[in-house]
Amino acid sequence: MRLNGRTAIITGAARGLGRAISETFAAHGADLVLIDIAHDLAGVPYPLGSRTQLARTAKTCEKHDSAVIAIESDIRNLDSVTSAVSQALDRFGTVDILVNCAGIAAPSGTVVHEITEEEWSLMLDVDLTGSWRMTRAVAPTMIAQRSGSIINVSSTAGLVGYRHFAGYVAAKHGLIGLTKAAALDYAPFRVRVNTVCPGSVRDAPEFEGRMLAEIARSLEISVAGHEEIFTQSQPTNTLMEPSDVAEAALWLAGDESRQVTGSVLTVDGGFTAR
């Protein structure tokens, strides 16, 4: 019960890594504010998390005796984000942990000069600026209480480039920059900011994840055999499991990592070590 008595906000909680992190935090005693857009987004060529999926995450977390509120909120919208954080504060009185996990993998799949202004803006708005908006909304509370842990979910695409994926790669590199700058801004107030960089995570059916398949589609990798192709590029010859990333987030959220801020924790089976 490493997060007993703590309140955590997790974005992108309807499915995938957001759900895995939510369930792990619930199992460790945290109360949870689960945020997801919970509907599709114009310009993203695949379905996003749904209202039903968000409710499913909440239900599973409640089985661990966690107090949970689920909020439909779009991290592209500052008013919506600010309202979600005030609802969290009304219900729990504090926010100790923020996990910025919401993200999109597309529009992508084109060479840099063929990306449209709209596609570029959408990718940056969700995958980089959304985490800044959430940080902006929770930071005053964490500063006032002189404690907090913010975890940004970047990617191996935050550390190396991938062809035909420039918007995502730029956003995820930017998230690491945001992490380091925010870590320095908030260090005097004992608010920590760190990044997790997952490698290729298996789309585990129990979490309803589908991002690896969507990344494959964007990179023009055959969706039918994509897990095998991604596995072959791993030094460990295995894909990450959602629980591998959730355990890293748990460590960064808890007191065990109290001296860790501004760091980049790769959970990529050695992919970026080469």
Ligand SMILES: NC(=O)c1ccc[n+]([C@@H]2O[C@H](COP(=O)([O-])OP(=O)(O)OC[C@H]3O[C@@H](n4cnc5c(N)ncnc54)[C@H](O)[C@@H]3O)[C@@H](O)[C@H]2O)c1
């Ligand atoms: N799955 C992987 O292999 C992998 C690898 C590296 C990094 N990541 C990162 O991990 C995070 C989670 O990925 P995932 O695999 O769970 O993907 P996913 O598509 O299964 O889940 C992402 C969730 O974010 C939500 N979301 C998207 N846009 C939103 C918005 N504007 N406002 C609020 N919620 C929004 C979606 O509805 C969805 O529920 C992403 O940031 C992704 O870039 C994933």
